[in-house]
Amino acid sequence: MITIKEIAQALNMSTTTVSNVIHGKTGEVSEEKRQIIQDYLDKVEYVPNINARNLAQNESKIIGVALKARADKYDNLLKDPFVSELIGAIEQTIKNAGYYMMLYISRDIEKIMRRVSTWNVDGLILFGMIGDDGIRVSKKYKKPIVCVDTYSIEGLKHFTNVGLDDENGTYEMVKHMISQGHKKIAFLSDNSNGVDFARLSGYKRALKEAGIKYSEKDFFKLRPRAEEVKESIDEICERARDYTAIMCVSDLYAVMLMAAFYDKGIRVPEDISIAGFDDNQLGFYHRPALTTVHQDVTLKGVTAATTLLKQINGEETDNEIILPTSLIIRDTVSIPRKKLSDLAHTS
Amino acid sequence: MITIKEIAQALNMSTTTVSNVIHGKTGEVSEEKRQIIQDYLDKVEYVPNINARNLAQNESKIIGVALKARADKYDNLLKDPFVSELIGAIEQTIKNAGYYMMLYISRDIEKIMRRVSTWNVDGLILFGMIGDDGIRVSKKYKKPIVCVDTYSIEGLKHFTNVGLDDENGTYEMVKHMISQGHKKIAFLSDNSNGVDFARLSGYKRALKEAGIKYSEKDFFKLRPRAEEVKESIDEICERARDYTAIMCVSDLYAVMLMAAFYDKGIRVPEDISIAGFDDNQLGFYHRPALTTVHQDVTLKGVTAATTLLKQINGEETDNEIILPTSLIIRDTVSIPRKKLSDLAHTS
DNA sequence: TACAACAACTTATGCGCAAAAGTTTTAATC
DNA sequence: GATTAAAACTTTTGCGCATAAGTTGTTGTA
Numbered sequence: 236m237i238t239i240k241e242i243a244q245a246l247n248m249s250t251t252t253v254s255n256v257i258h259g260k261t262g263e264v265s266e267e268k269r270q271i272i273q274d275y276l277d278k279v280e281y282v283p284n285i286n287a288r289n290l291a292q293n294e295s296k297i298i299g300v301a302l303k304a305r306a307d308k309y310d311n312l313l314k315d316p317f318v319s320e321l322i323g324a325i326e327q328t329i330k331n332a333g334y335y336m337m338l339y340i341s342r343d344i345e346k347i348m349r350r351v352s353t354w355n356v357d358g359l360i361l362f363g364m365i366g367d368d369g370i371r372v373s374k375k376y377k378k379p380i381v382c383v384d385t386y387s388i389e390g391l392k393h394f395t396n397v398g399l400d401d402e403n404g405t406y407e408m409v410k411h412m413i414s415q416g417h418k419k420i421a422f423l424s425d426n427s428n429g430v431d432f433a434r435l436s437g438y439k440r441a442l443k444e445a446g447i448k449y450s451e452k453d454f455f456k457l458r459p460r461a462e463e464v465k466e467s468i469d470e471i472c473e474r475a476r477d478y479t480a481i482m483c484v485s486d487l488y489a490v491m492l493m494a495a496f497y498d499k500g501i502r503v504p505e506d507i508s509i510a511g512f513d514d515n516q517l518g519f520y521h522r523p524a525l526t527t528v529h530q531d532v533t534l535k536g537v538t539a540a541t542t543l544l545k546q547i548n549g550e551e552t553d554n555e556i557i558l559p560t561s562l563i564i565r566d567t568v569s570i571p572r573k574k575l576s577d578l579a580h581t582s
Numbered sequence: 583m584i585t586i587k588e589i590a591q592a593l594n595m596s597t598t599t600v601s602n603v604i605h606g607k608t609g610e611v612s613e614e615k616r617q618i619i620q621d622y623l624d625k626v627e628y629v630p631n632i633n634a635r636n637l638a639q640n641e642s643k644i645i646g647v648a649l650k651a652r653a654d655k656y657d658n659l660l661k662d663p664f665v666s667e668l669i670g671a672i673e674q675t676i677k678n679a680g681y682y683m684m685l686y687i688s689r690d691i692e693k694i695m696r697r698v699s700t701w702n703v704d705g706l707i708l709f710g711m712i713g714d715d716g717i718r719v720s721k722k723y724k725k726p727i728v729c730v731d732t733y734s735i736e737g738l739k740h741f742t743n744v745g746l747d748d749e750n751g752t753y754e755m756v757k758h759m760i761s762q763g764h765k766k767i768a769f770l771s772d773n774s775n776g777v778d779f780a781r782l783s784g785y786k787r788a789l790k791e792a793g794i795k796y797s798e799k800d801f802f803k804l805r806p807r808a809e810e811v812k813e814s815i816d817e818i819c820e821r822a823r824d825y826t827a828i829m830c831v832s833d834l835y836a837v838m839l840m841a842a843f844y845d846k847g848i849r850v851p852e853d854i855s856i857a858g859f860d861d862n863q864l865g866f867y868h869r870p871a872l873t874t875v876h877q878d879v880t881l882k883g884v885t886a887a888t889t890l891l892k893q894i895n896g897e898e899t900d901n902e903i904i905l906p907t908s909l910i911i912r913d914t915v916s917i918p919r920k921k922l923s924d925l926a927h928t929s
Numbered sequence: 930t931a932c933a934a935c936a937a938c939t940t941a942t943g944c945g946c947a948a949a950a951g952t953t954t955t956a957a958t959c
Numbered sequence: 960g961a962t963t964a965a966a967a968c969t970t971t972t973g974c975g976c977a978t979a980a981g982t983t984g985t986t987g988t989a
Contacts, residue, residue, distance in 0.1 A: 236699065238945055249969045254947065265967065282699040286636040287945035290974050295633070300685075319666040326687045335701070338647075338685045340673045352583065352629040354682070490867045497869040516864065520837045522844040585975055596939045601977065612937065634975030637944050932988090939982070944975105952969070958962085 237279050246275060257283070289355070298329050298543065299356040301339045301347045303363030315487075316515055317532055318362075321383070324536025325360060332544050344369035351376055358543045361385065361394075363429075370394070379546035383539050386429040395546065397539040397556045401430050401512075404528040404560035405437035408510050409482055411562060413445045416570050417480040417508060420447070423455040423471065423492065424484035434484050434512060455481070457488060468495045479507060479571035486511035486518040486527055493521065493567070504569040514563050523566035530560055584626050593622060604630070636702070645676050645890065646703040648686045648694045650710030662834075663862055664879055665709075668730070671883025672707060679891050691716035698723055705890045708732065708741075717741070726893035730886050733776040742893065744886040744903045748777050748859075751875040751907035752784035755857050756829055758909060760792045763917050764827040764855060767794070770802040770818065770839065771831035778831050781859060785829050802828070804835060815842045826854060826918035833858035833865040833874055840868065840914070851916040861910050870913035877907050 239257070243250045248268070255263045256272040264272075289295045302318065326336050337354060341347055351359055358379040367389045373380055380394045405422075412420055422438045424431045435454070442449050455474060458467040472495050475481060483489035489511030493503050503509050503523060511518050511527035518525030538556055545552045586604070590597040595615070602610045603619040611619075636642050649665065673683050684701060688694055698706055705726040714736045720727055727741045752769075759767055769785045771778045782801070789796050802821060805814040819842050822828060830836035836858030840850050850856050850870060858865050858874035865872030885903055892899045 236702070236945095239947095240945070250946080251948080251970085252968065255968095258947085263967070268967085282696060284637070284702065284945050285700045286633045286642070286702065287974090288947075289633040290631070290637055290944090290976090291946045291948080293974070315666060316663045319662060319669070322666070322669075322685070323687060326685060330687075335697075336685050338669070338673060338683050340670060340677075349629060350682075353632045355583070355631065355633065487863070490863075494867045494869055494871075516834070516837075517867065520841045520864065521868070522841055524841075583975095586977095587975070597976080598940085598978075599938065602938095605977085610937070615937085631975050634944090635977075637946090637974090638976045638978080640944070930989100934985100934987080936985075937983085939980105941980075942978085944977090946974090948972090950969105950971075952967100954968085955964105955966070957964075959960105 236284065237281055238284070239281075242272075242275060242279070242281065246272060248272070257281070293355070295355045295357055296334050297337050297354055297356045298325075298334045298540075299337050299339060299347075299351055299354070299359045300325055301341065301359065301361050303340075303342055303361075317513065320532045321362065321536040324533040325540045328537050328540035329544065334544070344372050348372055348376055351378060358547045360539050360543055379543055381539050381543040381546070383535060384430055386433060388428075395542055395552060395554055395556070397535060397542060397558070399430075399530050399535070399558050400560055401433035402437035402440070404512060404530070405434045405482055406441045407437075407560070407562050408512070408526075408528050409438050409441035410444070411564070412480045412482070412508060412510065412568055413441060413447070415508070415568060418447055418571075419478040420480045420482060421453050421455050421475065421478045422482050422484070423457060423488055425457045425459045425488075427454070431484050438482050453478075457491075464491075468492065472496065472499060472501070475507060480568065481507065481509050483509060483511050486513045486515050486525060489525055489527070489567070490517045490521055493525075504567050505572060508568040508571065510568050518565075521567075526565045526568040527563050528560045529563045531558065534558060583631065584628055585631070586628075589619075589622060589626070589628065593619060595619070604628070640702070642702045642704055643681050644684050644701055644703045645672075645681045645887075646684050646686060646694075646698055646701070646706045647672060648688065648706065648708050650687075650689055650708075664860065667879045668709065668883040671880040672887045675884050675887035676891065681891070691719050695719055695723055698725060705894045707886050707890055726890055728886050728890040728893070730882060731777055733780060735775075742889055742899060742901055742903070744882060744889060744905070746777075746877050746882070746905050747907055748780035749784040749787070751859060751877070752781040752829055753788045754784075754907070754909050755859075755873075755875050756785045756788035757791070758911070759827045759829070759855060759857065759915055760788060760794070762855070762915060765794055765918075766825040767827045767829060768800050768802050768822065768825045769829050769831070770804060770835055772804045772806045772835075774801075781831050800825075804838075811838075815839065819843065819846060819848070822854060827915065828854065828856050830856060830858050833860045833862050833872060836872055836874070836914075837864045837868055840872075851914050852919060855915040855918065857915050865912075868914075873912045873915040874910050875907045876910045878905065881905060 239250045239253050243253050252264055252268065253272055256269050257276065261269065300322065322338070329336055334357070337356065339347060339350055356378060360381050360383060362383045367387055370387060370393050374393055382394050382396045384398055385396050409420060420442065422435055424435065427435055439449050455471045457471065458464065468491060471492065481492065483492060489509050493509055496503055496507065501507060511525045514527045514529035518527050535558060538558065542552050542556065586597045586600050590600045599611055599615065600619055603616050604623065608616065632643070647669065669685070676683055681704070684703065686694060686697055703725065707728050707730060709730045714734055717734060717740050721740055729741050729743045731745055732743050756767060767789065769782055771782065774782055786796050802818045804818065805811065815838060818839065828839065830839060836856050840856055843850055843854065848854060858872045861874045861876035865874050882905060885905065889899050889903065
């Protein structure tokens with residue numbers, strides 16, 4: 236690792252002159268010397284030591300990206316293509332602005348914040364719901380923070396949030412189902428927090444608007460742990476007999492459910508209609524192709540990153556940016572035939 | 583950001599004493615003082631400035647993870663769940679060893695190496711095939727490098743490689759197909775480099791062993807660009823009429839192909855058998871469930887990370903670590919009925 | 930009683946860089 | 960040709976930390 240000092244000595248100049256050339260401060264250096272130094276820099280392939288630079292400048296050019304770890308809870312959520320698409324979009328965006336990305340996976344907001352301090356990161360993108368506790372912890376750090384898909388239970392609004400119109404997404408889809416003639420529509424999810432809560436709300440609003448009464452048992456709660464999932468899905472298939480359509484909180488769950496239906500000889504959409512949410516490969520290549528709610532994950536990542544970069548530069552940004560969804564009508568939602576329970580004795 | 587100096591002043595001690603307590607050098611400090619300092623550290627929630635520390639120690643505690651960008655080439659590969667699973671595994675492993683992860687996505691090995699120098703990273707994990715040029719460029723940097731899934735065309739072996747027994751994976755699968763009675767077996771891929779080359783070789787070996795002659799036209803080359811993929815797949819479906827089975831280089835391609843077959847009314851596995859490679863969600867939830875070659879991506883990530891950590895610590899490691907595959911027999915490979923071309927006039 | 934040997938400290942230095950402050954040279958003005 | 964200003968430099972300082980080198984005080988030993 237060649238240093239500025241070494242270069243200065245070799246050229247018999249001062250370090251400041253070299254430093255000025257490196258930073259393109261042409262006003263301070265004669266063209267003649269600039270050329271000499273530049274040539275030398277190119278020759279030795281000078282690369283700055285960023286630790287020294289950061290220390291001197293009290294900045295880091297690092298953007299931290301913290302993902303809430305879920306791998307310990309569910310076995311397969313880190314395989315989520317959503318995550319890599321989001322990360323990819325963020326990385327591309329910040330790289331173009333000269334920033335570096337440090338990735339951290341944890342559920343512990345305190346640990347995340349400790350790391351933020353340690354590295355003196357210039358900004359932080361938090362993905363996944365941080366609790367209201369987390370919001371409180373994070374308030375201490377003056378660095379800009381942008382959250383992605385974060386809902387506050389207590390309604391706290393301390394950070395910028397880039398989210399999706401989750402509520403409206405399911406609302407539109409369930410409205411579509413209703414327009415097809417469905418009246419018995421269930422909602423499938425594994426919890427009722429954050430994003431799932433918003434999607435549930437949209438579902439309820441559509442029901443209400445159509446004068447359909449929602450009851451607790453219309454909520455199908457999937458237990459996604461590997462050791463329970465099979466049993467849980469079977470149970471849901473059983474409960475599904477009284478319904479003609481199921482609004483799933485994600486494409487993954489829609490596809491999981493359809494696989495179970497297939498195995499039991501229940502046809503989609505002839506016997507029951509299914510809709511997903513996210514619009515990823517899983518539904519796109521499924522046959523029948525999944526009717527789903529589209530979200531633009533790349534846009535989400537880019538938006539989160541550009542918003543954070545603005546804040547780092549001291550610009551004002553909206554406090555909440557809600558991206559729209561759109562309906563992708565494919566083949567898994569059709570007109571209702573009959574309730575599954577009517578088929579019960581034919582199979 | 584409170585500094586050691588400030589703490590030392592507040593406590594009327596020297597910075598060295600404080601530093602010693604921070605580093606647990608108990609031999610140097612009396613228990614009494616240690617307690618006082620420790621309490622104070624806890625109270626003010628001291629967090630070291632890692633830039634200063636790195637500068638002083640000439641290390642970084644950073645492990646760089648470079649992914650070869652493919653998003654510009656294909657539109658959907660950054661959505662690959664493989665990537666997030668791999669990253670997740672690496673992150674978890676290095677975090678436990680006290681390292682941080684800097685993520686970089688680029689196709690340009692020079693840029694990657696420039697960053698490696700800039701940040702003085704302690705080690706690097708390269709994912710995806712770096713060309714032989716890349717190997718030469720990287721040789722200049724003395725830092726340990728571990729590659730994942732890298733094949734050298736020229737047979738260069740400069741870095742540790744964590745790979746998969748790709749060749750044997752397809753070999754076993756094609757052998758399985760042959761044992762089911764298949765004789766006309768095609769291979770589907772989008773290129774013939776690196777991993778794909780190895781998988782192709784295994785396929786060829788199985789054919790050869792069974793006395794089946796391989797010809798160029800048995801290689802189905804998919805053009806994965808978004809604007810071409812539909813046409814390309816249709817063409818492949820047409821060529822598939824002369825075959826009874828297709829070995830696909832990935833689960834994704836298997837599922838894409840099956841979707842196209844479905845749309846054309848061609849049944850899997852009744853009319854044609856399909857096998858994938860990777861064993862991800864796409865095939866797992868497909869119906870009929872995809873017969874495929876399993877690889878343990880998490881293990882790949884963990885292995886790469888632990889190997890790199892060993893090298894950083896100066897330990898010897900194997901130069902090449904090849905992980906095994908296993909056959910996952912599900913429902914898309916069965917005995918051959920007849921060639922698709924025989925069905926041509928019935929539909 | 931002298932003096933090692935060691936424990937328990939403090940002072941001083943340097944990591945590589947940026948930038949403030951200081952110095953010399955050159956050009957411009959009257 | 961003196962004065963001033965601007966250009967083109969250099970010297971110095973400090974970012975926060977780790978650590979080498981130095982200092983003091985205490986104990987044990989002959």
